[in-house]
Amino acid sequence: MAGLKYSRQRESIKHFLMITKEHPTADEVYMHVRQEYPNISLGTVYRNLNLLTDIGEAIKISTPDGGDRFDGRTAPHNHFLCKKCGRLLDLELDMKSIEEVNRLAAENFDGMIESSSTLFYGECSDCIKKS
C-alpha cells in the first residue's frame, strides 16, 4: 500500500542535511533549498523533514529556545548548546560511553530504555575566546 516516490525537492533537502555541519531549523533548510528550487514551499520542507525523520534518515532535535532543528547524521551522537551565542554543535561520545549511560540509567528504571539523547550546556570555545 505504502509507496514512496522520488522527489527532487526531498533529495535536495536530504543532501543539504548531509553536507551541512550546522543544525538548521526548518526555515533555514527552506532558505537554502530555495536557491535551487525557488518555488518550493515551506510546507513541503516541513512535510519532507518529518518524512525523513520518520524513516530514520534525519533526526529532530528539540531545544528549550525556539524551533526544532534537524540533523542528517543519524548515527547516535549528542549535542551541545552554547548558552551565549545559541549555536548548536555536535558533540561526540563514543558508542561505549553512550551505551554506558543507557546502562547506568536502566539500573534504576523499571521500563525499557532503547535510546537516549543528551544535550550539553555551557560556553563554546569561540565565546570563551571573546571574553
Added chain:
Amino acid sequence: MAGLKYSRQRESIKHFLMITKEHPTADEVYMHVRQEYPNISLGTVYRNLNLLTDIGEAIKISTPDGGDRFDGRTAPHNHFLCKKCGRLLDLELDMKSIEEVNRLAAENFDGMIESSSTLFYGECSDCIKKS
C-alpha cells in the same frame, strides 16, 4: 534596579510545580492554578513559568512532540519519554554518573561544559505490561 515582588499567583504556580510528580505543560499548570485563582490568565502562567525558569526555581523540558513541560525539581536529574503512551517520567542517575557523563563529553570537546540533560526513550513499565 531589578526588584522582584511577591505575587500570590507565582507562589501557587511554584507550589504546584513542587508537589506534582507529573511534568505539566503550561496549560496543565493553568488548569490547576485556576482552581485556586479562577481569574488567572494563561499569559500570567507563562510569564511566571519563564521567570521561575530564569531564576533557577524551575526547569523547562523540551520534547520532540508537543509543547514544553515544566519541573519544580531543580536538582540535576534526567527524564524518560515513553514512545507508546507519551508520559514523561523522572529518571535518576546518581550525581556521580551525571558528572561522569559530562567528563566523558568534555574529553572530546573544546568549550566548557556546565551541565547536561539527557532524555531517554523507550517503553515504560505500564506499557510493557499491557502488551
Added chain:
DNA sequence: TTTAGTGCAAACGATTTGCAAAATA
C-alpha cells in the same frame, strides 16, 4: 493512469506582548 508529492493559503496550537488596572512594597 494511478498514486504520491507540490505550492499555496488558510488554520492551528503554543507562546509572547501591549496596555490599562490592580497588587505589592
Added chain:
DNA sequence: TATTTTGCAAATCGTTTGCACTAAA
C-alpha cells in the same frame, strides 16, 4: 507613591493541513 504584576486580547511564531494541480511510477 513608585514599581511590579495582573488580566485581557491581539499579535506572533512555528508547524500542519485541505485542496486542486503536477510529477513520478
